[in-house]
Amino acid sequence: MNVGVRAPSGTVNPMNEPLLERFHAVIPAGGTGTRLWPLSRAAAPKFLHDLTGSGTALIRSTYDRLTPLAGNSIMVVTGRAHGAAVSAQLPALTVGNLVLEPSPKDSAAAIGLAAAILYRRDPDTIMGSFAADQVIVPVEAFQQSVVEAVRIAATDKIVTIGITPTYPSTGFGYIRCGEPLDVEGAPNGRNVAEFVEKPEEEAAQQYLASGQFLWNAGMFVAPVALMLKHLRANQPELAAGVEKIADAWDTEHRDHVIEEVWPTLPGIAIDYAVAEPAAAAGDVAVVPGDFTWDDVGDFAALGRLNPAADETGTTVLGEGARVYVDQASGIVVSDTKRVIALIGIDDVVVVDTPDALLVTTKDHAQQVKGAVEALKAHGETDVL
Amino acid sequence: MNVGVRAPSGTVNPMNEPLLERFHAVIPAGGTGTRLWPLSRAAAPKFLHDLTGSGTALIRSTYDRLTPLAGNSIMVVTGRAHGAAVSAQLPALTVGNLVLEPSPKDSAAAIGLAAAILYRRDPDTIMGSFAADQVIVPVEAFQQSVVEAVRIAATDKIVTIGITPTYPSTGFGYIRCGEPLDVEGAPNGRNVAEFVEKPEEEAAQQYLASGQFLWNAGMFVAPVALMLKHLRANQPELAAGVEKIADAWDTEHRDHVIEEVWPTLPGIAIDYAVAEPAAAAGDVAVVPGDFTWDDVGDFAALGRLNPAADETGTTVLGEGARVYVDQASGIVVSDTKRVIALIGIDDVVVVDTPDALLVTTKDHAQQVKGAVEALKAHGETDVL
Known part of the structure; x- marks a missing residue:
């Protein structure tokens, strides 16, 4: 070798x-x-x-x-x-x-x-x-x-x-x-x-x-x-x-x-x-x-790994993201080119993809797993 | 006559x-x-x-x-x-x-x-x-x-x-x-x-x-x-x-x-x-x-006019909406066929349209006007 x-x-x-x-x-x-x-x-x-x-x-x-x-x-x-x-x-x-x-x-x-x-x-x-x-x-x-x-x-x-x-x-x-x-x-x-x-x-x-x-x-x-x-x-x-x-x-x-x-x-x-x-x-x-x-286990981890770039306290991930923030903080993952307006929620998590949208808070980041399980149970498998 | x-x-x-x-x-x-x-x-x-x-x-x-x-x-x-x-x-x-x-x-x-x-x-x-x-x-x-x-x-x-x-x-x-x-x-x-x-x-x-x-x-x-x-x-x-x-x-x-x-x-x-x-x-x-x-002045009014249909306390508007709610309440307007998962936010307002997304709370419903003005000022006129 x-x-x-x-x-x-x-x-x-x-x-x-x-x-x-x-x-x-x-x-x-x-x-x-x-x-x-x-x-x-x-x-x-x-x-x-x-x-x-x-x-x-x-x-x-x-x-x-x-x-x-x-x-x-x-x-x-x-x-x-x-x-x-x-x-x-x-x-x-x-x-x-x-x-x-x-x-x-x-x-x-x-x-x-x-x-x-x-x-x-x-x-x-x-x-x-x-x-x-x-x-x-x-x-x-x-x-x-x-x-x-x-x-x-x-x-x-x-x-x-x-x-x-x-x-x-x-x-x-x-x-x-x-x-x-x-x-x-x-x-x-x-x-x-x-x-x-x-x-x-x-x-x-x-x-x-x-x-x-x-x-x-x-x-x-x-x-x-x-x-x-x-x-x-x-x-x-x-x-x-x-x-x-x-x-x-x-x-x-x-x-x-x-x-x-x-x-x-x-x-x-x-x-x-x-x-x-x-x-x-x-x-x-x-x-x-x-x-x-x-281990980037949830969206709270994603927020820790990607500190907010500006004074709004909001981390925005996603190429070409169009995000407007007013009195809000948290993390926005934009996987579409849609305009996202975020008003008056702290530590919010918004994940915007072409076929599915998640809205939660950092404190509830672990519960996302439960949502996925529930969607599976309801047959919404096309978005899992 | x-x-x-x-x-x-x-x-x-x-x-x-x-x-x-x-x-x-x-x-x-x-x-x-x-x-x-x-x-x-x-x-x-x-x-x-x-x-x-x-x-x-x-x-x-x-x-x-x-x-x-x-x-x-x-x-x-x-x-x-x-x-x-x-x-x-x-x-x-x-x-x-x-x-x-x-x-x-x-x-x-x-x-x-x-x-x-x-x-x-x-x-x-x-x-x-x-x-x-x-x-x-x-x-x-x-x-x-x-x-x-x-x-x-x-x-x-x-x-x-x-x-x-x-x-x-x-x-x-x-x-x-x-x-x-x-x-x-x-x-x-x-x-x-x-x-x-x-x-x-x-x-x-x-x-x-x-x-x-x-x-x-x-x-x-x-x-x-x-x-x-x-x-x-x-x-x-x-x-x-x-x-x-x-x-x-x-x-x-x-x-x-x-x-x-x-x-x-x-x-x-x-x-x-x-x-x-x-x-x-x-x-x-x-x-x-x-x-x-x-006069349906804002999304809080929309919530009043359309009481939640189920025990989650969440009003869902939109034909064929696919909304999953866990420990959350508020109003979801679904103008797409996307799956929406809402976890752990009370009195939330989520309005999902093909080219724009709003996430706020009923208490901030009046501030949506400011968001629209800011988007206009930033030239995001395609979504207004």
Whole structure:
């Protein structure tokens, strides 16, 4: 593997790490971002949108963030329906690194299949899985955390990168840190005592105050062999399925085997299938990430990531938006060329698309998911 | 004139009044209803909309309300741009009764021209002017008030029909009532002491408490000769202009004379040009209307006129509307087939049209006018 490929000029170069030659990034690009409806849709999910005004889709920013670490060794796992859109966003992606799922099966199947394919190509591979739709600043701090994680993973650990909480979120799972590790070049590494589910408000307050908890951002760096070992132990059916597909992957049998096996796989999150039992077995470590992180979970997050450009306190997103604001504040996403007049509502959220309109407030941003579920129940599927 | 024409079967018949043979209704249909933007537009003003769910446009309801009194003797004065739309709404309107203004000139020019034309056709005519965009219930009570007004007008008075205030409105002008009149068949008639401009809140409270004040709904019933007399006395230039046009009206010179004279007319409201000076001269009477009345001035009014159909407290207007409401209340006007999701805002106003969207609250309904002015100032005239 040519390390030179991995350090484009002008990017930070954490390449003085021979272990990165074993590193292969994986980007699971799933989920529709229901709380960002009607901007995010089944046909155009969150990761295909530019939600930060950067000029590129979230998945492209994710890919670019990993290139200095992994070069072209980056695999994307996404739904079949998004293959063309992902390819258009990532022209450097190689065909061997695009894994298309016949149907959604949650993260364990996606990451497990990636691990199994990568294992067959090189059993010494250290994989790093990073969701396609996260916003991370600064990129250099993220890359340093990944390098630490890779160094710890090489000691046969599954390593997650945790986020230092900035408020008592009830929307994220948490990681309780254990004792510090003693791995050279990874001074911040610690064992993981346990993973904790999304807490109630009071518990979240305690987690924040204790200083012992990090947000679980779903980032995992691990030897593929270790990932598969825990998957086999905890989800034997799922493990057998993805290994059967992986055996056929780089052959002419790929299509008919995945068609046959994929529908039989259980849908389960990687946290339950691997991370939690592996933590209980003492096999999981964590590197606290020294960067700001957002999963752009709802329109309130979109407002945080895109501060208002003017004194009205209103964030306006959308090319050629024609928005008139009088005594109002909040966020307007304009996906049409319509004139939008907003009068006398604070912290409002207006999302205007050709076939669907959302009007809510930042405080109710989480309830958008309920609206989508209700629309689905009422058969309004053309706009979902 | 065939009185029989005036009493379609099934309507109340207040026709036992020979004076109605002199009666000719006039419907000034002007104004764009700026506070109802983006539903009401320059190209599709308020009076062309069905705002009450009745199935007919406001101007048609106004016409139908007058037919039992006036038969086909109903004149409409409107802008040239609306001639075709008005004709489509009012198939019974005769061509001699459709007066098209080359440009907006406020109510004195419109009503003055109508008076001058009607005077030339029959100098004994008693005209009754009623705006095209008012909602009145019950119709029979209105008709009884008009009959009383006609009886008083026949004693050579300008008679307005005042509305008993139900709250201390600062959005309407008021009429201060004087002593009772003694006109046979018009037991409720009183002299008008004065017309009062839109008051501040405190004054409005006093007016309401006194019981001596009525809302000025802009309804005037008067002998055309008396209207013209006061117009000549107070606005000689305007009077001379409309009389010159009226002289040519029923001839082949109509078009070029109106083209030449109309632009020179001063733009002034009938209240200033006739009603107030005539009241000062003791020539104005009032009949208190025993009916509910709304000029549908803004979206809050639209909410009052169209109570919520279900327990969500949200009024939804618009054929085929697809509206999802969660913990929200207010009014949604859907002029597209888009799905609208409304979450967590009370008393919200959402007006969704193909090229413009308004989001505000009932409390800010009056500020919509400011939005329209700002859009105009910014050159967004395509949506006004």
